[in-house]
Amino acid sequence: MNATPDLTVTVLSHRPAPQGSKRHVGRGRLIEQSTRVKPWRAAVDEAVRAAVAGAVPLDGPLSVEIAFTVRKPASAPKTRITWPTTRDSGDLDKLLRSTFDALTTAGAIADDSRIVEVTARKMHPGEGLDALDGPGAVIRVWRLTPAVTG
Numbered sequence: 001m002n003a004t005p006d007l008t009v010t011v012l013s014h015r016p017a018p019q020g021s022k023r024h025v026g027r028g029r030l031i032e033q034s035t036r037v038k039p040w041r042a043a044v045d046e047a048v049r050a051a052v053a054g055a056v057p058l059d060g061p062l063s064v065e066i067a068f069t070v071r072k073p074a075s076a077p078k079t080r081i082t083w084p085t086t087r088d089s090g091d092l093d094k095l096l097r098s099t100f101d102a103l104t105t106a107g108a109i110a111d112d113s114r115i116v117e118v119t120a121r122k123m124h125p126g127e128g129l130d131a132l133d134g135p136g137a138v139i140r141v142w143r144l145t146p147a148v149t150g
Contacts, residue, residue, distance in 0.1 A: 001134070002142055002143070005140040005141055005142050006058055006141055006143050007051060007052065007108055007139075007141040008051070008138070008139070008141075009044075009047050009048050009108070009140075010047065010132070010136065010137070010139075011044050011047045011049045011084060011137045011138075011139070012047075012132065012134070012136045013043075013135070013137045014039060014040055014135060014136055015039075015040065015135040016042035016068045016069075016090060016122070016136070017036030017037045017039070017040035017041075017083070017094050017095070017098055018036075018037070018091050018094030018099075019037045019041075019097045019101065027096060037098055038139050040098055040099075040102075041098055041101065041105070042101040042137075043103050043139070044099055044102035044103065044106065044139075045105060045106040046097075048102065048103060048106035048107070048108045048139075049106050049107070052100075052106070057107050057108060057109050057110045057143055058108065058109045058110065059109070059110040059114060060114060060144070061114060061116045061117075061144040062109060062114045062115050062116065062117075062141055062142065062143060062144060063115075063116070063117040063119075063141070063142040063144055064100075064103075064116075064118050064120075064139070064140070064141050065115070065118075065119040065137050065139070065140045065141075066095075066096065066099060066118075066119075066120045066137055067120075067128070067130035067131065067138045068090075068092075068095055068120075068121070068122040068123070068136075068138050069122075069124070069125055069131050069132040069134065069135055069137065070084045070088075070089040070090065070123070070124065070135060071088070071124070071125070071134075071135050072084075072110040073088065076124070079129075082124060082127070083125045084122050084123060084124055085107070087149055090107070090120055092122055095120070095122065096111060096118065096120055096137075099139065100112035103107075103108055103139070103141070107148060108141065109141065116144065123137050
């Protein structure tokens with residue numbers, strides 16, 4: 001893997017939102033349970049489109065690193081680092097799902113099935129590697145060299 005990512009995107013001022021849980025609303029219809037998903041995906045989409053500026057989507061095997069900054073609960077200690085383990089911070093796998101989908105629809109990557117390696121973390125503002133000052137995410141994508149067969 002290259003030391004420099006092929007794409008780096010920072011999504012600022014939006015709460016990362018999990019995607020995946022659906023709610024039945026009748027007549028066989030399901031809707032996304034989290035009302036935060038659409039705004040999150042739109043924020044990722046906007047940041048990605050600005051970063052790629054019409055470039056060809058990354059294709060082939062990809063490695064993705066995402067650092068989610070989630071809001072710190074008012075009840076959490078202010079003077080020490082705490083882990084974002086409450087329901088409010090979201091399930092990491094569902095945060096990835098919504099973000100991967102937005103990377104695809106924004107044209108950054110050909111399809112999220114191309115992602116073969118993931119590093120992800122969630123933290124509170126200012127409390128970890130790549131933590132932002134408020135909710136958002138730092139996203140990095142690398143193209144991986146093709147595997148050697150033989």
